[in-house]
Amino acid sequence: MSSQDETGGTDRGRSLKRSETVTLILLAGAGAASVALARIDPSQRTEDIRIYPNAEACSAGRVRTADECRADYAEALRTYATAAPTYPTLDLCEAQHGIGQCRRRDAAPQPGGDAFVPLMVAYAVGLTAAQKLEPQPLFRNADAQRGLGLASAASYRTSWGCPIAPAADGASSAARVPAASVRRTVFGGFGATGREVCGDPETTHHGGS
Amino acid sequence: MRRVFLGERPDWRDAATRNGFHFHSLDDLPYWQESHAYAFSLAEIEGDIEAPSADLHALCLDFVDAAVEDARILASLRIPEQVWDVVRNSWRRGDPSLYGRLDLAYDGAGPAKLLEYNADTPTALYETGAFQWLWFEDLLARDRLPAGSDQFNSVHERLIGQFRQMPGDGTLAFAAFADAPEDRGTVAYLEDCARQAGLDCRFLDLADIGVDEEARFVDRHAVPIGRLFKLYPWEWAFQDAFAAELGRTGTRFLEPPWKAVLSNKGLLPHLYAREPGHPNLLPAYFESDPAKARLGESFVRKPLLSREGANILMVENGVTIVQPEGPYGTEGHICQALAPLPNFDGRRPLVGSWIVGDAPAGICIREGAGPVTTNTALFVPHYIEPA
Numbered sequence: 001m002s003s004q005d006e007t008g009g010t011d012r013g014r015s016l017k018r019s020e021t022v023t024l025i026l027l028a029g030a031g032a033a034s035v036a037l038a039r040i041d042p043s044q045r046t047e048d049i050r051i052y053p054n055a056e057a058c059s060a061g062r063v064r065t066a067d068e069c070r071a072d073y074a075e076a077l078r079t080y081a082t083a084a085p086t087y088p089t090l091d092l093c094e095a096q097h098g099i100g101q102c103r104r105r106d107a108a109p110q111p112g113g114d115a116f117v118p119l120m121v122a123y124a125v126g127l128t129a130a131q132k133l134e135p136q137p138l139f140r141n142a143d144a145q146r147g148l149g150l151a152s153a154a155s156y157r158t159s160w161g162c163p164i165a166p167a168a169d170g171a172s173s174a175a176r177v178p179a180a181s182v183r184r185t186v187f188g189g190f191g192a193t194g195r196e197v198c199g200d201p202e203t204t205h206h207g208g209s
Numbered sequence: 210m211r212r213v214f215l216g217e218r219p220d221w222r223d224a225a226t227r228n229g230f231h232f233h234s235l236d237d238l239p240y241w242q243e244s245h246a247y248a249f250s251l252a253e254i255e256g257d258i259e260a261p262s263a264d265l266h267a268l269c270l271d272f273v274d275a276a277v278e279d280a281r282i283l284a285s286l287r288i289p290e291q292v293w294d295v296v297r298n299s300w301r302r303g304d305p306s307l308y309g310r311l312d313l314a315y316d317g318a319g320p321a322k323l324l325e326y327n328a329d330t331p332t333a334l335y336e337t338g339a340f341q342w343l344w345f346e347d348l349l350a351r352d353r354l355p356a357g358s359d360q361f362n363s364v365h366e367r368l369i370g371q372f373r374q375m376p377g378d379g380t381l382a383f384a385a386f387a388d389a390p391e392d393r394g395t396v397a398y399l400e401d402c403a404r405q406a407g408l409d410c411r412f413l414d415l416a417d418i419g420v421d422e423e424a425r426f427v428d429r430h431a432v433p434i435g436r437l438f439k440l441y442p443w444e445w446a447f448q449d450a451f452a453a454e455l456g457r458t459g460t461r462f463l464e465p466p467w468k469a470v471l472s473n474k475g476l477l478p479h480l481y482a483r484e485p486g487h488p489n490l491l492p493a494y495f496e497s498d499p500a501k502a503r504l505g506e507s508f509v510r511k512p513l514l515s516r517e518g519a520n521i522l523m524v525e526n527g528v529t530i531v532q533p534e535g536p537y538g539t540e541g542h543i544c545q546a547l548a549p550l551p552n553f554d555g556r557r558p559l560v561g562s563w564i565v566g567d568a569p570a571g572i573c574i575r576e577g578a579g580p581v582t583t584n585t586a587l588f589v590p591h592y593i594e595p596a
Contacts, residue, residue, distance in 0.1 A: 017251075017254065017359050017360060017361045018363055018388050019338070019344065019366040022338070026229075026401040027401050069275065077586060100583070120499070122557075167376030186420050187419040189449055190416075190418050190446060190451050191416055192449055193449050194442075194445045194447070206391065206516075206517070206584075207329050207385055208389075208391060208392045209332060
């Protein structure tokens with residue numbers, strides 16, 4: 001929105017100490033609401049997503065056809081096989097995802113022995129194909145299981161740790177889910193120090209000052 | 210400089226919602242506070258804040274030029290040796306900076322005193338550049354400010370101008386903790402400005418930054434990131450796993466790594482040693498320097514890398530008036546002469562003076578109840594009274 005039309009037209013002949021106009025294209029109007037939720041990224045055209053425990057629930061939701069649901073679920077499972085976060089011990093995994101939410105990884109392709117991964121408890125798809133969201137495996141979020149009652153207590157996490165809090169009808173209004181194409185690329189190398197310094201990883205960290 | 214009662218607009222929350230200001234309250238407590246405003250004369254703004262800010266920033270750039278070539282200085286700032294070349298090369302290459310905020314103690318009478326330079330990850334930017342401006346124009350239009358009033362605030366225009374001067378490959382990625390609303394709001398505002406400057410923008414959570422096999426920083430689509438704005442301080446990034454990639458990567462950053470030299474309280478004793486007679490610099494010493502005794506019984510002790518007023522010890526006439534609390538300090542401290550924030554009706558305003566590119570662009574005022582400005586301070590708008 002632009003405010004220069006209705007205001008400030010009186011003394012514009014001389015040099016002023018302030019901006020002549022302030023126009024907001026992303027923050028004003030519809031985009032503002034998505035930024036407010038802090039997890040939707042307007043620049044990636046992500047809107048609401050749908051979360052389903054399996055393909056049957058997806059079909060019952062009637063947003064997608066049964067064939068689409070099966071294909072999406074299969075793709076989420078394939079992504080799960082390669083993209084699930086891995087933890088060196090069961091304890092560390094359960095600390096993130098909750099007791100009983102983790103299992104030993106099928107194979108240990110990397111040196112270092114055993115690794116543990118969270119169970120895939122659901123998957124997320126975009127509401128429309130235009131969102132270009134790849135189906136994503138979702139894992140239980142330990143904080144939600146512990147019932148910490150935080151406003152942001154998300155039920156799920158994506159494979160890269162993004163918390164997702166679905167609305168009651170299964171449509172998430174607070175999820176930012178960019179498509180994950182997991183190749184031999186390493187993620188998560190930035191941010192750990194900030195979360196550590198600031199204590200509670202769910203509530204208090206800021207990078208700004 | 211006066212603190213003036215204006216009364217808040219009954220519909221300001223609607224204006225905030227319309228303009229994307231969703232962190233105007235935190236935990237149901239207001240952060241944006243427009244019942245009062247600070248009124249300045251043009252002479253105060255130009256002579257006491259704008260000109261000294263330009264001068265201080267220039268001193269800082271001179272200091273960076275010396276620091277990056279001096280191992281003793283880099284070590285004194287606790288910048289890890291493994292990234293000295295990263296810092297050094299970003300300066301030698303002339304990597305541009307976008308913005309920073311000088312925090313000043315100013316009461317309208319004596320010279321403003323530099324408390325610190327938030328040169329790397331300052332917030333309160335959207336509130337300054339956009340919402341404070343909208344507030345001003347709205348009050349002017351409603352005849353609630355004298356005709357001919359002005360505001361020291363070209364932050365918005367200057368940000369867009371600065372983005373236009375750094376076209377790069379036409380793209381710019383933004384990263385922050387996506388689940389911190391104030392950070393997300395600040396980054397969204399910058400993204401808004403960058404888009405208006407014609408850049409193709411995308412937002413990434415910090416966790417969505419990857420490194421591919423060619424040591425390039427990439428997004429989740431494996432698309433290389435040519436340039437990244439990160440609302441994440443260098444001192445933390447230097448401790449992260451990806452710090453090892455910084456020396457090899459072709460990705461450029463905003464703020465550039467050389468800002469780590471300035472966004473560090475160790476800057477303050479170095480600046481004072483270089484310009485001991487400067488009217489806007491407070492005496493300051495590293496805690497390990499015996500000369501700190503010259504500060505006497507009134508001083509402030511700050512960790513080199515503390516944020517948002519954490520871990521600050523304040524002693525006045527030998528009496529501790531603020532005890533340190535928070536997670537910082539193991540990296541060492543500096544001691545600075547005490548310059549108490551002024552007291553207006555029991556409120557303590559801190560003037561944040563914005564530098565965009567290399568020139569002053571406006572101010573924000575954050576008002577606290579105590580002697581140290583923390584993240585609970587309120588944002589109070591300002592205006593310049595007509596002559």
